[in-house]
Amino acid sequence: MMLIPCPWCGPRDESEFHYGGQAGVAYPADPAALSDAEWARYLFFRDNPKGPFRERWSHSAGCRRWFSLVRDTVTNEVLS
Amino acid sequence: MTADRNLRRSPLHGVRDRLATLSGAITVAEVPFLAQINLRITRRSEPRPGGSTSDGDVDVLWLGPDEFLVVGPPGSEQRLISAYSGPEASVVDVSAQRTALDLDGPGVRELLAFGCSIDLHPRVFAVGDCAQTVLAHTPVVLQRRMSGFRVLVRSSFAAHLAAWILDASPDLTAGH
């Protein structure tokens, strides 16, 4: 079990959250101008670090807000 | 056209008698047909996050940074809608979405701990505090009141939650 710190509600059980993947993936400024390969890269390609990873979470069973945190993918320690 | 209130059946109408048999460690009673208004408004500082306020017969519960649940006595929907309507507010009657259970007794925290992962010790979760969380795999709004806890549960999940309470209650050690 993992406790995830919601910025609004405080630490809650991981089962209250929905995972949103890597944080900071910008929507393309002009999607129509992208090639299929570029679009696929935006949609499907993500970093997969061993260590600190900035990611999105939604407190879906609580305040239903999205937020970002940095989690160590090895230890599951929440760093910020 | 006015609905005949005598024909209304609360979500826990069918288990009311069984809930009433609980005594000692916990007592459970449905508080049906409460007026509930979902309020979305950005500039509002009360209640604080994770809290609720009580003013007369109306409670305002914090659900999110711009979202509140206003709870009043049965039939007060129009009064609450008028009171909270404004140019920057979204005010929606959600009274039928949830029913309420008032839980009390020396074993109430032990019971909730069977199915809820948040710390409900009064040092952490004091009178007036409220939380949207999960109880017995069911999404609920939990409010600590002067006596005991109020659980607001979606109408379609209420029978499951009542069955879980009836099932878990004999295992309580407090109050026996």
Ligand SMILES: [Zn+2]
């Ligand atoms: Zn939250």
